[in-house]
Amino acid sequence: MDNAAHVSVLGVGSYVPTKRLTNAELERLVDTSDAWITTRTGISERRVAESGQATSDLAHAAAAAALEDAGTLPESIDLIVVGTSTPDHAFPSVACKVQARLGCTRATAFDVNAACAGFLSALQVAEQFLRAGGATRALVIGADTMSRIVDYSDRTTCILFGDGAGAVVLAKGERPGLHATVTHADGTHYEQLYVHGGGSRLDTEGERPRIKMNGRAIFPLAVRAMISVTEEVLAKAGKTLDDVTWLVPHQANQRILKAVAEGLNVPETRVVSTIRDYGNNSAASVPLALDLAIRDGRIRRGDTVLLTAFGGGLAWGGALLTL
Template sequence: MPQIYSKIIGTGSALPQRATDNQALADELGLRGIQTSDEWIRTRTGIEKRYLAERGLTTTQLAERAAKSALWDAGVDPSEIDLIIVATTTPDMIFPSTACQLQKLLGCSKGAAFDLQAVCAGFIYALTNADALIRTGVYKKAIVVGVDIMSRIVDWDDRSTCVLFGDGAGAVILEASNEPGILAARLSVDGTLDENVLGCKAFINGGEVHGDPYVRMDGQHVFRMAVSSMSESAKAVLSDAGLSVEDIDCYVPHQANLRIMQKVAQKIGIDENKMVVTVNRHGNTSAASVPLALDNAARHNDIKKNDIVLMQAVGAGMAWGSVLVKWTKENNQ
């Protein structure tokens, strides 16, 4: 029986309508006595603006927009989809899952749908799982979505975190293939680096919210851990695929902080000219970060057919992972 692989045949993304640049954000925070500036944010993060969800916009709606964009790009009808995985930390409700709600909105009628939670590393985890499920031969076409509305769980009185995050969604369509598209993947976690490093500790009990409902982060610890984990993960996944860093044509890292991205690229040995950068426009969109950047690169033809693409992310847990892809999709015209 021939080996089954998976390949990416379409990408899509979605953003809220409202873009907030650093100066506008600094002005809003200043009204509450919190001092920051465009220069302070830009220097420390590389972020210039982010998109923030308007009241009434849901995680499922953003996921739907990104999924439909990816379906259109791939030329795939929703009836062909038999697997939906949604990576999100900010679902609209505890259950049913965002993936089940997305299936209903798209009009898909077969297969499986479930959510996956690995925070900023969520899309990498979801993509790896979708690839593994397609390789079983049971599933033929999958939608993998990374989506988060982080603005609803950040503390807008905490300058160290509120300036970092934005909202958005990104999606890919995976299809079973006789030739490898996804070449190798590595997932890792260190549970000892728990919610005290990066987390949101709230939970519901007896109809009440207990614990701190906002994102808290030890920024210096996260910086060090992100650089070391992603650089080591990149070396491991390249070794798994029998490739070297020189074979990488396009690098799509988690768009959390430009300084982290540059440091990781330097440690891996990747030319920064090969690195996709959208953090300046989107901020850290958590699970949406990598697929948003990937879609942006694909639509601007920064990724060409047969290119080797390295995608990476790191998030709370601490969880991290890398996926190495051979791009089989034709360029956009």
């Protein structure tokens, strides 16, 4: 591959709100228990945005951290892509709000929506811009404020989701970083995981948007999709699992993480899990887990990391990168 086509990872950052929502607090809202939640999901608590916080606030904080980590000035960024399914408004995009707050005066900016796979879709879009010469430095963000669309009377979904954001800075460069990306979708399964209300179907006008999920159906679909896309992205990059230092999957459910690891024959000691303290952060979960594992020393410079995610759409994807 020509050096001009390399895409390097310059920096990583994340942000979570300070407010915690514990299992004990959920026990007071719905008919559930800490033991049941922990056993079924592996989650003990999740972060929830304050009433004055929106997705762009979380995204801005994560982006600023990634830029600092990269040693990159905002004005050098010429592309911002945000993966989110909980924007502040129908429009403008979260990306445009982040662009203005950071002062990325040269950047074009837009959002993509692939639910929990949104960050990987945004990463692939940015990769194509960089490889084709449409941008030289890109800011890719996954951010969601899931607490705004969670139904806290539905014990099957409210126990899962938290709020957060994660970001990476990419650039055309001489050092290989992002080896390959793959994304897929299958809209025939959309009713298994979707948001009821809040869009142009006015039969729900006036109702608060809320998540609807068929967990029994989603579990096997998610496991199969993340295993297959992992194998596909490795083949595309000309690598094997032996070349991978860490697997960073979407933090949907600890049982799903375990099933994916077993299906790939990857030891759980090589799988990054942050779900106990943060829950499922939708599009933010993969970049947030990546950054947290870097900050606590698990992932180090030079490690090769495989990212994979699955979400509503249905949509799924994978990416292989070396830090």
